[in-house]
Amino acid sequence: MSLQVGRALRSAVGRTPTARILGNLPASAASTTRAQFRARDWIPATAAGFHTVPAARQQQDGGYGKNASKSTTEKKPTEEELASAAGSYARTDDSITVEYPPEHQLPSSKPVTGAGRAGANVFPTLATLSLQGKVGVVTGGARGLGLVMGQGMVISGADLAIVDMNKEEAILQAKNIVDTFRKDNPDAKRPPKVTAHYADVSDPVSVEACIAEIVAEHGKIDNLVTSAGFTENFEAVAYPIDRMRKLWGVNVDGTYLFATAVARHLMARDAKGSMVFIGSMSGAIVNVPQPQAPYNAAKAAVRHLCASLSVEWAKAGIRVNCISPGYMLTALTQKILDDKPDLKMQWTSLIPQGRMGAPEDLMGPVTFLLSDASSYVTGADLRVDGGYTVT
Known part of the structure; x- marks a missing residue:
């Protein structure tokens, strides 16, 4: 992400690139x-x-x-x-130092309106794209990309469990999703069931307790989206090791812990399931000008973890795929770019489509990979980056 702040910023946001990074970039x-x-x-x-x-x-x-x-x-x-x-556009800038902000500084997100709903004979669509009857879990789901992807799952017919460190925000957003659904579908016979849950994704005990709570509320879990994550920007020689361990704990350990916990649940039920790990184009390329080696390496780990688990769990009927977003224009990113228009020009100049992605651009990809429409797709890395990584 570019000056990308990932859901972390993703949680807030995420490369999901997003943008806290921008604050210290020389103008x-x-x-x-x-x-x-x-x-x-x-x-x-x-x-x-x-x-x-x-x-x-x-x-x-x-x-x-x-x-x-x-x-x-x-x-x-x-x-x-x-x-x-020579080489001036392909180097990192050590003056860019960005720490992930505290919880109270993260902006609240708004649900997407007017998106409609598929699966309940509302709008015609390919039947296998429906998530009707499925229960999905999205980590880091109270804000940014995770919230929008979770809403996309609901729009496609699923019930949803939102998992976040900030349970109060998750409760608010669960209500907002249901209210938005009722507004968009006034004649629907049954609104979706959307619940909010706390978890520290890097803590095995917290993860297991969260999974048990979700199963008690919904009766089962079919789908998982691991959107919890964040990025920071330090030159590698100056990155505090405690912050690096925290970054890896959320991005890598959190993905592994939730994936294995849901896999055990599915195997105990002898049920098929589908998971989508949220990686980043940073797992395949090196972003410039912001230095973020630990984040890039963490997202590369997420991508290969997806590939490895997809092979290990194929015999159990569990599919595992990865979505790698590029620079996404979240509420957090927009606020920064409003003050730094030259930075947006710099970012978009490197994207063949000429624009940053909108969070809604992830609704279709995540629905496809979770649904039966992708039943022969596993271990894939779907880059949603406007063509950034192919130039």
């Missing part, structure tokens, strides 16, 4: 370099200015295309100028 660094590059006729003013136009094509087209002006006569950059700019 002049990227913009100055971009301005200098744009003044050159050898680099396009679009995107991030990363690709030069071959000299032969410049001569043939008279610039950057058949309609380009032939009046551009600015001199070519010197070797010294080229050397000073």
Whole structure:
């Protein structure tokens, strides 16, 4: 995530990239370099200015295309100028240091309205995409990406258990989801059952108690989405080890503990199930300019944990897949970018689709991977990043 703050920011948010990171990013660094590059006729003013136009094509087209002006006569950059700019867009900036904020500083999220509902003969859709009759669990579900994905599960027919460190917020959001459902579906015969539960996802005792409470409330668990996680930004040589252990405890241990607890429940029932781990494009690439090596490594671990468990549990009928979001525009990210518009331009310049993702962009992917529509998909990593990681 870019200056991404993950659900942590994800919990709050998440790469889910999101953005607490932005606060300490030098305002002049990227913009100055971009301005200098744009003044050159050898680099396009679009995107991030990363690709030069071959000299032969410049001569043939008279610039950057058949309609380009032939009046551009600015001199070519010197070797010294080229050397000073080399690699400048592909390096981390050690001045960016961001700690995950305390709970009371995290903004509350709002449910998506007007999304409709599938599965109960409300709107026609592919039958296998319905989650009707399923009970889903989403960790880190009281805010940001986790909340929206949980709501997507409800819209698709599931009952839902929201798990979060902040149970009060989870209770509020459970009520909001049901109220929103009633508003969008006034003629529905039965509203979804949405409950709120506390868990420290990094604590095995807390996780087991939470699972037992959910089963007591709902009678079973069919689906799991592990959205609890967060990111911080420190240069590796200065990252406090206690904070690194906490980050790994939530992102990696939390994913493992909830996944294995739900798997034991499914195996005891001799029931099939589907899990979606929320990774990040950071598990496959290195984000710049923010330094976040521990987070990147943690999300890479989540991605490979998904692959490993998908093989181990295939014989039990349990599918495990991963969604790796790119830069997502959550409420937290939006607040930061409102004050730093140049940063948004820098981020989106690296995304082929030219925009950051909306939390709603994850509703479809998570529903697909949890539903029977993906019954032959397991161990997959679905990157929802606007094309960021393929350029």
